[in-house]
Amino acid sequence: MQVFEKAPAKINLTLDVLSKRPDGYHEVEMIMTTVDLADRLGFTELDEDKIEIISDSKYVPNDKRNLAYRAAALFKKTYQIKKGIRITIDKYIPVSAGLAGGSSDAAATLRALNQLWSLNIPASELADIGVQIGSDVAFCVYNSTAVVRGRGEIITELSAPPACWVVLAKPSIGVSTPTVFQDLNLADIKHPNTELMISSIEADDYQLMTQHLGNVLEQVTFAHHQEVAQIKDRLKNSGADAVLMSGSGPTVYGLTRHQSRAKRMYNSLRGFCQEVFIVRMLGYDKT
Incomplete structure (x- = not known):
């Protein structure tokens, strides 16, 4: 079996x-x-x-x-x-x-x-x-x-989030999640608006979703690993509608609704970052 x-x-x-x-x-x-x-x-x-x-x-x-x-x-x-x-x-x-x-x-x-x-x-x-x-x-x-x-x-x-392309980029470094949390200053956090993100997903509003991405761990990981911040800048400059680090990093992703722009974002990272992927937002397992 x-x-x-x-x-x-x-x-x-x-x-x-x-x-x-x-x-x-x-x-x-x-x-x-x-x-x-x-x-x-x-x-x-x-x-x-x-x-x-x-x-x-x-x-x-x-x-x-x-x-x-x-x-x-x-x-x-x-x-x-x-x-x-x-x-x-x-x-x-x-x-x-x-x-x-x-x-x-x-x-x-x-x-x-x-x-x-x-x-x-x-x-x-x-x-x-x-x-x-x-x-x-x-x-x-x-x-x-x-x-x-x-x-x-x-x-x-x-609900599943608005459909879009996601360009994932992971630099060849490791990040210690316990260390990132340990170094996080709880008094110095700009909190993301969770409720507005929920509203954007439930309304299937892509524009609103891109405006409310947020990760409080970014500031800590960026301070330790400058290349993660550089990936975020590259994705922004190559046309991503919004860019965010996932989890404690080091992977950063950019969002776009256009496949041609996703390819441009992908190409901007070639030679700079070894592991880069163009994927789709899923939200639930269709298979």
Whole structure:
């Protein structure tokens, strides 16, 4: 028995940090959506009670460091499944990019094992498992557009955002998310307007959406990594309607409604940035 599952990348349309929580995490409020850049995962049942990870990428660990491995282990433990699973991961989403590639793989694993073993577990319950694996996993379970609050566990789904092209650019550096949050000065934040972003999505208003992108972590990542700020400037100067860093970075994206302009934005980054993609806003998994 074998099933296949897509794991789309996510981008932040907004990312706000409201306060530091007693548990050491930060209280966040953000709007996230998906784009049609996706990892592809295959799942094969094994008679032996073990978890195998096979990947075409040297950057993907095949042990407990892998979020898909952890998702499978937690799923099997939660529902007392004594069978094994082999997970093959065809990696298309850049790693350590602020695009939730690992989290999306974990979410795809939860959805696939639910299907493989015919358990009919509701998405909300899978999301509860996902929270135990990583902050973005619960959102990724839904493959949609949503307001995400708390530390990632409170999810309110929205309509798909206005259709447009998205040019993603990831420089060849890594960013430490814990360090970015640690260096964030909560007293010096210009908060994005989450409610206006919600309104723009629900009204399918592309112009309004581009006016209200916002990510409070940009200032911290830009201070540590000047090349991330330079990518943002290049995308702006090449005609993007709006530009934002996703998550804690380092990936930056630009939006446009015109394919020809998307190509111009893409070309402006050639030679400057190794990993550049032209994709479509997805908002929910059409497949």
